């Protein structure tokens with residue numbers, strides 16, 4: 144089955160060019176000057192006036208994640224389908240080690256959950272929540288199994304939290320086996336005290352979630368994680384960075400030549416603590432950790448994306464329904480399941496940065512696709528349109544407009560964090576490994592099309 148995508152502007156992280164793209168089977172076979180391909184394709188996609196870009200890679204999602212006594216609402220099927228609707232053709236989700244269990248049994252469990260259910264390709268990171276001799280040894284086996292990124296938590300004492308000593312041990316192991324430690328950097332010990340004080344004083348509304356997790360405690364934890372990484376020589380990737388103080392710590396380390404990388408998420412660029420403060424428990428829709436910040440942080444984050452101190456935009460997609468799930472924390476904000484939906488809107492929202500002059504087109508592609516591909520060991524199979532690459536391709540209409548809404552999105556969650564937001568740009572057609580999974584006629588994908596990606600090591604280091 145061959146496909147010719149003709150008449151479009153092909154984007155990469157380094158430039159844009161008028162070109163036609165030829166796909167044969169699952170791969171790109173040629174990128175040629177307009178109208179120069181002599182062959183006859185089975186299917187021709189007219190991309191006139193549109194961008195043709197490598198499919199998005201969302202390196203931070205949580206499908207069916209156990210959290211706070213419930214599970215995030217998207218299954219691997221619904222979540223990967225929604226991702227594709229938004230122009231994302233690869234996700235890297237998190238397998239979650241429960242305390243007292245092994246990493247390899249955890250990995251088996253996540254393979255069972257995702258296998259045969261994903262509409263697009265997927266990989267796994269491993270959440271390490273129980274550091275012991277067995278776990279440390281198993282980290283090597285995870286690397287061999289293509290899961291070489293290990294998320295640890297300085298937040299959530301009693302749940303996912305690791306002590307500084309445990310983090311140090313895991314970093315030493317990652318230093319030895321080529322893995323990368325991903326860090327949820329918030330000072331959970333201090334935060335828990337602030338949370339207990341708020342509850343005792345009767346301050347129980349969702350906005351307290353933000354007020355008890357001040358940006359200084361993200362900045363402090365980020366700095367501490369960076370120092371532990373420096374002592375051990377391990378590479379470090381800060382996940383869901385939200386605060387200017389944390390960005391400053393990352394920038395200092397990078398200027399020093401340390402292998403520290405960071406991602407932010409659309410919610411920190413577009414939403415704020417004012418959303419957490421919405422009345423009638425509406426703020427619960429916006430409870431995620433780190434919390435939404437004052438708007439003053441947003442300019443620093445956009446700047447960080449330009450300077451590459453923030454190299455990746457992921458979503459931290461972790462949806463919980465407002466009715467039934469967020470409800471668990473009515474009367475006690477600390478019981479609201481942490482997380483927000485977003486996997487469907489990342490490409491569109493970051494494109495607003497292009498529309499608004501914050502980012503170039505090339506940088507849009509770089510932070511949403513090419514850098515995640517390199518960071519998570521998938522390049523050049525993913526993250527670029529070039530001969531030999533997987534034909535994960537998005538045809539994007541830069542002039543179309545759309546209004547984001549729960550009534551039209553495809554995520555399995557009963558609200559949109561961006562309800563009513565009018566934006567410019569829209570996904571037109573998406574190919575996943577050469578299969579047109581959606582176009583203007585609708586959905587043509589299928590659960591089970593997505594394959595597990597055994598990933599190479601971080602390509603910025605190896």
Ligand SMILES: NC(=O)NCCC(=O)O
Nearest residue numbers: 327431432459461481482
């Ligand atoms: N971010 C969040 O609130 N929920 C998902 C788990 C995590 O990434 O910490």
Ligand SMILES: [Zn+2]
Nearest residue numbers: 327382383432
């Ligand atoms: Zn986290």
Ligand SMILES: [Zn+2]
Nearest residue numbers: 203205459461
């Ligand atoms: Zn997360």
